[in-house]
Amino acid sequence: MMPPRTPASAATSEPDPSRRNNLSLLTSLVHHHRVLSRAQLTRHTGLNRSTVGTLIGQLISLGVVYETAPSGEGQVGRPSPDVHSSPSIAALAVNPEIDAVTIGLVGLGGKVHKKIRFETERIPSAREAVNIAAAVIAGMRSELDASYRITGIGMAVPGLVNRDDGVVRHAPHLGWRNEPVARLLSEATGYPCQAANDASLGAEAELIFGAxxxxxxxxxxxxxxxxxxxxxxxxxxxxxxxxxxxxxxxxxxxxxxxxxxxxxxxxxxxxxxxxxxxxxxxxxxxxxxxxxxxxxxxxxxxxxxxxxxxxxxxxxxxxxxxxxxxxxxxxxxxxxxxxxxxxxxxxxxxxxxxxxxxxxxxxxxxxxxxLGSDLMMIGAAELAFTPFLADPAGLGTTAGTVPAPTSQTG
Amino acid sequence: MMPPRTPASAATSEPDPSRRNNLSLLTSLVHHHRVLSRAQLTRHTGLNRSTVGTLIGQLISLGVVYETAPSGEGQVGRPSPDVHSSPSIAALAVNPEIDAVTIGLVGLGGKVHKKIRFETERIPSAREAVNIAAAVIAGMRSELDASYRITGIGMAVPGLVNRDDGVVRHAPHLGWRNEPVARLLSEATGYPCQAANDASLGAEAELIFGAxxxxxxxxxxxxxxxxxxxxxxxxxxxxxxxxxxxxxxxxxxxxxxxxxxxxxxxxxxxxxxxxxxxxxxxxxxxxxxxxxxxxxxxxxxxxxxxxxxxxxxxxxxxxxxxxxxxxxxxxxxxxxxxxxxxxxxxxxxxxxxxxxxxxxxxxxxxxxxxLGSDLMMIGAAELAFTPFLADPAGLGTTAGTVPAPTSQTG
DNA sequence: GTTAAATTGTTCTAGACACAAACATATTAT
DNA sequence: ATAATATGTTTGTGTCTAGAACAATTTAAC
CATH class of the missing domain: 3.30.420.40 (ATPase, nucleotide binding domain)
Incomplete structure (x- = not known):
């Protein structure tokens, strides 16, 4: 007996929950503020200077944030470098409406890099909306793989959406009922996908970046x-x-x-x-x-x-x-x-x-x-950012590490 | 120069946040379930067996929980001892109404040890309600000091209550306006006191122990x-x-x-x-x-x-x-x-x-x-338990360590 | 009834992590 | 130019949790 000991260690395995927590805290803070000095991060988190130092170091090596020279604000003391959220960490946003399907690419920090409005002649069915989104994403694919790390897809749907399984229970104005849009779009693109009610996501977007x-x-x-x-x-x-x-x-x-x-x-x-x-x-x-x-x-x-x-x-x-x-x-x-x-x-x-x-x-x-017309893109992207923000060190280490697509319907 | 080094160490000082978290988690679990085996705690928390062991040990030495012999349930394997919330950790509950002021003593685990309904001939004023409560508590004082560790007083008021400062903004049926009841009762008894709306506390009580x-x-x-x-x-x-x-x-x-x-x-x-x-x-x-x-x-x-x-x-x-x-x-x-x-x-x-x-x-x-007539007592007590549950190791170590009263109005 | 299997408590060790101290650095105030 | 202030950096330490090995105690199997 005694198998030659299983050290349970595959590469890095799981870090301590406390580390994950602090990493998550810092990443969320930078995401919400876009730019923040290291000293400000120290104060916001209540963590020690040296701790913030090592944490930021890890986030930089993960490609989540980057630092720039201090923007001397005229304070006494050694200037603190600015920490920015990396725009190459990004999420895809999809928003089906009665006359169009809008697809967006949103960077960490809430910047809308790209927004493509695909107008439809009639109200799109769930499958049509998924196909349109998948096709547009397939078109962006090489750019995405080359320059971004995509955390996933968020979908903002005008209707009742079950957030656990991503099924649209009822979207009266689209005429959808019990449509498993998140699963469909995930299968069509290979990215993890989540869906939620559009106004709920609007609330979240306005909370973080808006009024x-x-x-x-x-x-x-x-x-x-x-x-x-x-x-x-x-x-x-x-x-x-x-x-x-x-x-x-x-x-x-x-x-x-x-x-x-x-x-x-x-x-x-x-x-x-x-x-x-x-x-x-x-x-x-x-x-x-x-x-x-x-x-x-x-x-x-x-x-x-x-x-x-x-x-x-x-x-x-x-x-x-x-x-x-x-x-x-x-x-x-x-x-x-x-x-x-x-x-x-x-x-x-x-x-x-x-x-x-x-x-x-x-x-x-x-x-x-x-937030105007960017609202839905930012809100939907937030849906895809959430799991990433909860564990910035989880899974892929640097840009480019993205789950492979299984098929590109379109 | 160099003062002879300040080791910042006064007795035990602050434990690590992670320890406090785990202690809090275990205590809350035991509080909600009243009895739970150690093995169940291990599963509920996801913590390691050995970790739960040391944590429970600390909680026992703190007088927060106690263990009893396993209630052999007929499972394979070594039986796991039962962990009970200590009834000697208790909170005081106060509920003023239009025709009475009710004062209660509630143990960890939601058990109402004592309930005293003091009927009033007319609607009590805020000061009268505070005086009644303080007098009843003064009467229980020697028993409390001898047998209980009191985490504080919770007050359930039928009206709008500012939870941050414990001021009753408006209790229409009592005719109270801008009454700082929490501060008054705290000053009169020496216990920390918090106040909140009665129905909100009822919701919390029914959530934890009721329907x-x-x-x-x-x-x-x-x-x-x-x-x-x-x-x-x-x-x-x-x-x-x-x-x-x-x-x-x-x-x-x-x-x-x-x-x-x-x-x-x-x-x-x-x-x-x-x-x-x-x-x-x-x-x-x-x-x-x-x-x-x-x-x-x-x-x-x-x-x-x-x-x-x-x-x-x-x-x-x-x-x-x-x-x-x-x-x-x-x-x-x-x-x-x-x-x-x-x-x-x-x-x-x-x-x-x-x-x-x-x-x-x-x-x-x-x-x-x-929950019937115990509802308000349990809900109000929860108000006083909350800070304790968030940090069971904070402050007093064993029963009897209670902030001294400043005066007993009556 | 004796042995095997299963589950859990207990002890010990190692790794991870955050903090504090001491030092270095870069800016403003004097 | 020097002092004061604030912050990054390096190093050592204490705390804490997980894991391994072992002991304990029950049920199941033969």
């Missing part, structure tokens, strides 16, 4: 042409729920005599507050948020004003509920909800102070979303 | 004589918000023509669903939940049925919203809301499946609260 930077409790609401999506950050963490369905603030009850929503209930926010009603009053048949805002700004008819006031009332009820339930620091409004708020900035604040409970009402501020 | 045991996403709603309180557990953590005001589901908007609530808004759940309306129909002038349930069960008039159905409709709207927003596994109903649900068990399930989104609606189950 909610530095906060820990935030509510994000996006008004798009086909409905209202929501995402909630509680205590710095995205609210997921059991399966990742959480955050559907668009179906908050706001009106007793409301009509029936496509979700089956009556009186949902989404049926009362909609972009199409505003487009109609603005005299537009279609258009994006910028067009709408311009048109509404010019028309000052009482019909427009009444409708804006009406929609703000219902939006106010949703926000009142949300403020009472979440006690957030920030509400971030995106899409035409941002427009609505901009048209009458005092309105929502007034509703909140009158109707929400005085404790939480006094602590919340309403912001307009800051 | 939601083992779950990670739970909504707790309590219907009391003076209103409806709510608490939410998201991803295993109590939803706090910026200041701890989160969870106020009792003020969810449920009716457009609703009357004005004492919170200032209209159409709140609390104004439509109330115990007093049910008491009236049941022919009772006052009474607790058990009385109400008995009376309603006997009277089967259509007036009663209509009112029950009406209240369930509005409760259903709140739960619909909450399910869409939180995607929870469990809804726990306490107080007369539990009665309401018990009178027509299929009603809420039906509403949820018809009105909530199909993804989250299919994953949630409705439970009735399990």
């Amino acid at each position: 909610g930077a530095g906060q820990k409790n935030l509510i994000y609401l996006n008004g798009g042409p086909s409905g209202i999506g929501g995402g909630v950050i509680a205590d710095g963490q995205l609210l997921r729920g059991v399966s990742g369905y959480a955050g559907e603030l668009g179906h908050t009850f706001v009106r007793s005599e409301g009509s029936t929503c496509h979700c089956g209930a009556t009186g949902c926010l989404e049926t009362e507050v909609s972009q199409s009603r505003l487009l109609g009053l603005a005299g537009l048949s279609s258009g994006d948020t910028a067009d709408l805002e311009r048109a509404l700004g010019n028309r000052n008819s009482s019909a427009v004003n009444d409708e804006v006031a009406r929609q703000l009332t219902y939006l106010g009820i949703t926000l009142r509920n949300a403020v009472n339930i979440f006690n957030p620091e920030a509400i971030v409004l995106d899409g035409f909800l941002g427009t609505l708020h901009a048209l009458a900035p005092a309105s929502l604040d007034g509703i909140l102070h009158a109707q929400a409970m005085e404790g939480p009402a006094g602590q919340v501020k309403i912001y307009r979303a800051a | 939601g045991a083992g779950q990670k996403n739970l909504i707790y709603l309590n219907g009391g004589p003076s209103g409806i309180g709510g608490g939410v557990i998201a991803d295993g953590q109590l939803l706090r918000g910026v200041s701890g005001y989160a969870g106020e589901l009792g003020h969810t908007f449920v009716r457009s023509e609703g009357s004005t609530c004492h919170c200032g808004a209209t159409g709140c759940l609390e104004t439509e669903v109330s115990q007093s309306r049910l008491l009236g129909l049941a022919g009772l002038s006052s009474g607790d939940t058990a009385d109400l349930e008995r009376a309603l069960g006997n009277r089967n008039s259509s007036a009663v049925n209509d009112e029950v159905a009406r209240q369930l409709t509005y409760l259903g709207i709140t739960l619909r919203n909450a399910v869409n927003i939180f995607n929870p596994e469990a809804i726990v109903l306490d107080g007369f809301l539990g009665t309401l649900h018990a009178l027509a068990p299929a009603s809420l399930d039906g509403i949820l499946h018809a009105q909530a989104m199909e993804g989250p609606a299919g994953q949630v189950k409705i439970y009735r609260a399990a």
